[in-house]
Amino acid sequence: MGMVKEKVLITDIDVQRLDISHKSILLNFKSYEQELVDFLIEDALDNQNKKISATYLWFYKPTKELVGYVSVLTDAINLQGELKEYFRQKHILYKSLPSLKIGRLCVSDDYLGRGIGTLMIKFVIILAEKIGNDVGLRFIAVDAKRNQDPKRDSVHFYKRFEFESLKQREKGPLPMFKDLIKK
Numbered sequence: 001m002g003m004v005k006e007k008v009l010i011t012d013i014d015v016q017r018l019d020i021s022h023k024s025i026l027l028n029f030k031s032y033e034q035e036l037v038d039f040l041i042e043d044a045l046d047n048q049n050k051k052i053s054a055t056y057l058w059f060y061k062p063t064k065e066l067v068g069y070v071s072v073l074t075d076a077i078n079l080q081g082e083l084k085e086y087f088r089q090k091h092i093l094y095k096s097l098p099s100l101k102i103g104r105l106c107v108s109d110d111y112l113g114r115g116i117g118t119l120m121i122k123f124v125i126i127l128a129e130k131i132g133n134d135v136g137l138r139f140i141a142v143d144a145k146r147n148q149d150p151k152r153d154s155v156h157f158y159k160r161f162e163f164e165s166l167k168q169r170e171k172g173p174l175p176m177f178k179d180l181i182k183k
C-alpha cells in the first residue's frame with residue numbers, strides 16, 4: 001500500500017506571477033506531460049509579454065520548490081447544440097459568451113495527489129469572479145488533456161469541479177466549461 005501524502009494547504013503556497021527572474025527555476029520543473037514542461041520553459045514568458053496568456057507560478061513555502069503553474073487567457077464559447085438551446089430558453093440569444101480559459105495547468109510530478117490541482121482550480125474560480133466584477137464573464141473553459149490511464153485523464157479531474165464537456169470528440173483534448181452562474 002502506498003503512503004498517503006499529506007494535503008498541501010493554501011497557506012503553504014506562494015503564488016507569483018511569472019517574470020524574467022524565474023527563468024532558471026523553471027528548468028527544474030518535472031511533469032509526465034512533457035508538453036506542459038516545454039510550454040513553461042519555452043513559451044510561457046514570451047506569451048505573457050505578448051499578452052496572449054498570463055502565468056502564475058505556485059511555490060511550496062516549506063521547501064521553496066516550484067510545484068505547479070497555471071496559465072490563463074480570455075476566450076469565448078460558441079453556443080451550439082444543447083448549450084445553445086439551454087440559453088435560448090433563458091432568452092439569451094448570443095452566438096457566444098465570454099469565458100476565462102485555463103490554457104495550461106500542471107502540478108509537478110513530486111507533488112501530485114496532494115490537493116494542489118484542486119487549489120489551483122479554486123484560484124481560477126476566484127480569479128474569474130474577480131475579473132467578472134469588472135467585465136462580463138460567464139464561463140471558465142479548458143481543453144482537457146486525455147490520457148489512456150484513467151488516473152491521468154484530466155477530464156475526470158475537471159468533472160469533479162462541475163466542468164461539463166462541450167462536445168464529444170474522438171481524439172485530442174476535450175473542450176469543457178464551467179458555468180459561473182449556478183443552476
Ligand SMILES: CC(C)(COP(=O)(O)OP(=O)(O)OC[C@H]1O[C@@H](n2cnc3c(N)ncnc32)[C@H](O)[C@@H]1OP(=O)(O)O)[C@@H](O)C(=O)NCCC(=O)NCCS
Nearest residue numbers: 106107112113114115116117118145151152153154156157
Ligand atoms: C490533473 C492535475 C492538475 C491534478 O493535480 P493534483 O494536484 O494531483 O490534483 P489533486 O491532488 O487536487 O486531486 C484532486 C482529486 O482529483 C483526483 N485526480 C487528480 N488527477 C486526476 C486525474 N488526472 N484523473 C482523475 N482524477 C484525478 C485525485 O485522485 C484527487 O482525488 P481525492 O481528493 O479523492 O484524492 C495533475 O495530475 C497534472 O498536472 N497532470 C498533468 C497535466 C495535466 O493533465 N493538466 C491538465 C490538462 S489541461
